[in-house]
Amino acid sequence: QAVLTQPSSLSASPGASASLTCTLRSGINVDTYSIYWYQQKPGSPPQYLLRYKSDSDRWQGSGVPSRFSGSKDASANAGILLISGLQSEDEADYYCLIWHGNTAVFGGGTKLTVL
Amino acid sequence: QVQLQQSGPGLVKPSQTLSLTCAISGDSVSSNSAAWNWIRQSPSRGLEWLGRTYYRSKWYNDYAVSLKSRVTINPDTSKNQFSLQLDSVTPEDTAVYYCTREGRWFDCWGQGTLVTVSS
Numbered sequence: 001q002a003v004l005t006q007p008s009s010l011s012a013s014p015g016a017s018a019s020l021t022c023t024l025r026s027g028i029n030v031d032t033y034s035i036y037w038y039q040q041k042p043g044s045p046p047q048y049l050l051r052y053k054s055d056s057d058r059w060q061g062s063g064v065p066s067r068f069s070g071s072k073d074a075s076a077n078a079g080i081l082l083i084s085g086l087q088s089e090d091e092a093d094y095y096c097l098i099w100h101g102n103t104a105v106f107g108g109g110t111k112l113t114v115l
Numbered sequence: 116q117v118q119l120q121q122s123g124p125g126l127v128k129p130s131q132t133l134s135l136t137c138a139i140s141g142d143s144v145s146s147n148s149a150a151w152n153w154i155r156q157s158p159s160r161g162l163e164w165l166g167r168t169y170y171r172s173k174w175y176n177d178y179a180v181s182l183k184s185r186v187t188i189n190p191d192t193s194k195n196q197f198s199l200q201l202d203s204v205t206p207e208d209t210a211v212y213y214c215t216r217e218g219r220w221f222d223c224w225g226q227g228t229l230v231t232v233s234s
Contacts, residue, residue, distance in 0.1 A: 046221070
């Protein structure tokens with residue numbers, strides 16, 4: 001079982017909201033971790049969006065719109081990236097990451113389509 | 116402004132060693148507040164963190180468990196750069212390889228190098 005599981009794809013309409021999940025493997029407690037989110041567009045490396053550990057411990061990337069936000073669902077053992085007011089430019093691949101000890105682990109990524 | 120410039124061959128033969136270098140401008144490989152990472156990406160494996168090197172009064176390395184026996188990341192303070200070596204490559208190691216700076220997150224990326232493992 002992968003450490004981080006993301007749905008492979010998600011579609012949403014312009015102006016709507018999209019909730020991207022990053023589920024941690026059983027036995028790894030989401031409360032313990034900061035969840036990092038990266039956005040990647042074709043032909044470019046991933047770009048940092050935000051880090052979320054709790055409402056009092058989070059860090060938005062420079063220039064990242066406030067319509068990108070992070071949260072957690074403890075009952076699902078998952079981190080969540082919420083994108084509100086979807087725009088066509090938000091169409092991209094989104095990756096979550098945690099530091100598990102001294103090693104970084106990426107999720108498999110979610111391809112977000114805005115149509 | 117920090118910039119990372121990658122260099123190295125785009126084609127490596129199976130069983131040989133993959134070697135890439137990442138030259139740093141705008142920061143120091145010996146920085147006490149940054150770490151220098153290698154990450155790769157392929158359609159089959161997605162984004163995969165390979166490892167990092169960093170200086171905190173002495174040099175440290177961390178490596179992905181799955182690759183620990185094959186990967187080496189070294190700093191070169193004389194040239195302000197760091198390198199990746201991946202031994203005994205197979206076609207499964209074909210990927211785009213990125214070097215990155217890690218401050219509080221991966222905040223600066225190299226341009227990426229497509230490395231193909233093929234005879």
